[in-house]
Amino acid sequence: MIILIAGDTHTGKTLLAQKLLEKYKYPYLSIDHLKMGVIRSGQCKLPADSNDTELTNYLWPIVREMIKTCIENSQNMIIEGCYIPFGWEKDFTDEYVGQIKYVCLIFSQEYIRHSFQNILEYENVIEKRLSTDVTFEDVSKINKYNLEQCISRKYNYILIDKNYQINIDDII
Template sequence: MIILIYGASHTGKTALAQKLLEKYKYPYLSIDHLKMGLIRSGQTTLTPMDDEELTPYLWNIVKEMIKTAVENGQHLIVEGCYIPFDWRESFDENYLREIRAFCLVMTESYIEHNFDTIKRFACVIENRLDDSGLNREELTSENKRNFDMCRKLGESYILIDERYDIDDAVERIIRSK
């Protein structure tokens, strides 16, 4: 099974992938790690700030890694904000049968009441170099956009409203088989 976890920055994608790794021993790929490896090695002239260009660039690589994992009968979790909403168009039915995807979405209320906690847990799994640019309005706007896209396209999402229960999220993903 392939599990895709995507969504806005700071929604807990990496923490959820890490929890799935610990509980089910499924390896995971952080698209951020791939991004930084390609940037630091000079394989691309893109920078970490080039989000719009990075999504198609990285997705072209990641989708082929996913296909390879499916063809080899391997489990893989892929997490990151560089998974496009039209990700399904990259796969035929043989691959889609093996893929489960979930967008993590925080409600405006959750962000409003937990913004300091969101910032505090930003480095729970990996160290962010500079998080000073995180602001409530952009985070709210991006999550609202993602929620609207999930509903429009019929994509599965995990809504983080009153609290983020990572164990519930893990169980929901595993039950989706």
């Protein structure tokens, strides 16, 4: 089984992946780690602060083929990151899609309004980040867009609304 964890920056994708790893012993891949590896190695000429569309276009084909390889070898993996495109399922046959669980983590507008400072404070809970220029407006806009996309595509999502609580048993 492949578990894809998508969502905007700061939504807790890496933390969720870590908790799933601890419970189910599935390895996980952070697409951010892949991004930094190909950038630092010089294999990708895009700068680390490239826009998400450019990075998704570069990284997703690599991740997509890794997913296929895992499924073909009956291997489990958790893959998390901002670079999983909406429409990801079009890149797979039904047989592959049947082996993939997708979930998108989304902050509600109310949660962002009431907890924006907490969102920033917990950004380094799993990974150490360089200083980021995350704004309230950007977080609000992207999470609203992600919710609209998940609803229109009938994707599984977890809406983080009043408190930050995710039941990992609901994922698998």
